Amino acid sequence: MSSINRSEFLKLLAGGGFGMFFFSSCKNILQEQPYSQIAPGNLLTSQDGVTAVLASAYGNANAISKYFVNDLSEWCTDLSWQTNGGENREAVLYINFNWDPSAGGLNNYYNNYYGAIRDANTILDNKDQMSKIANADELIAEARFVRALSYQYLHLMFGPTPLRKSNNDKLDLPKASESDMLSFIESEYKAVISTLPDPGKEAAYGRATSGAARGLLCKFYLNTKQWQKAADMAKEIINMGYYNLFPNFMDMLKVSNEGNREMIWVFPYSAKGHGGQEANLIANGTFPPGFQKWPRTGLVMQSNWNNWASQYRLRDAFYNSFDPNDDRIKPIMTEYINAKGNTINLLNTKDDTRSFRYWPDPNAQGNFHGNDIPAVRYADILLTRAEALNELNGPNQESIDLINQVRTRAGMSNLQLSGFSSKDALRSHILLERGWEFYDEGKRREDLIRMGKFIEYAHNRGVSHADSHQVLYPIPQPAIDANPNLKQNPGY
16 A cells, blocks of 8 residues: 555645656756655655656546536537636637637647656556565556546547557657557556456545446447447446445535545545645636525535636526426526625526536635546446447337436436337437436537537537537647647548
């Protein structure tokens, strides 16, 4: 077990490249001889040293921020949008399908994941130095996990990118082929499942487990339409018997309930640490103007919370798609009392309801809230198997039963197999269920792309110039400029 505990590990995550500090050496007249256990020369010979580099890898891979959830994954869809504040300058690029290779957020996202790959490769390139570390195999498996995760999320946004398996690879690698990239991601996850600790036995909160590797691999199979593999891996996760549905949808993502057994893999956040870099910032844009109180829930504005000019809003068509009895509608604010004591009905303004999936952290520090953002949770696994079985066999009782597990938690009546006459009909319903279940979790873009609806839905809401090539984002221009062998995605 590492001597770096949960709190310390989260602080290391905050810096992203923090672990790389140990690779720099001081070059001056009074250079001091380092005696630390994790000094540059022996960094990868000690467990704490390797853990520090791993924390840097995890920190860089922790790129599923408000930018990923909002700009890249939901504001470009039928779920939500944004107005006001300086954030709007980039938000409108995604809302209106006007992004291009110069978008700064895309570059940051791309660089973060290649930073994680660099850190993971640092460990893997030097694994021979780790021979005296008791749990070296597990640490190596974690590095491979982070590297696979990073390539998975790069592929989700950009398609194939350069496949850097070692820091010794040449700098101007071209894009990998689609088949090579998919094969590498799959093989890395499969290789580490048996070595990673079981869920609940990881060395520190936020570190990889066998369940996390299975969960991410299951979603990888789903989004690459490997239906049988997705169905089989989902079944394997179900059969682990560890995960279950959290009983209350409204409370699931509250800070007080983090680590519950619905969460298979999360991107962990904390309100404390290095400048809030590891914090969840979504709540600040959720508060409507002058918010003071939400009578239905008892939520009252606290002095340690910020209310941004930037406003995160749900679209009416999405809000109106819910059954009023669906518990999953409960985190959506439709009415509040402002600081002047006036009751404001958000339904009176077009597309203005607010999602409080990330319930404000009671101990937030200004902008910085501690709510984790789920990457994979158990409901996703149930709906993944339901979708995969439908794609393989058409409507079937097991798919209906799996969907009904999720609906039961939401207080909804059971679906009947007789209600679905075709694969298309059940697919369309699964897309609805996924919207109701996963809003504010950054899954809508991938779901719409997988089901062939991303461009169609943009056209439906008036973005007539949305084009098929935009199912991929452009490779960021700085990456193209730095590598003459890296070709831009078609259409850009």
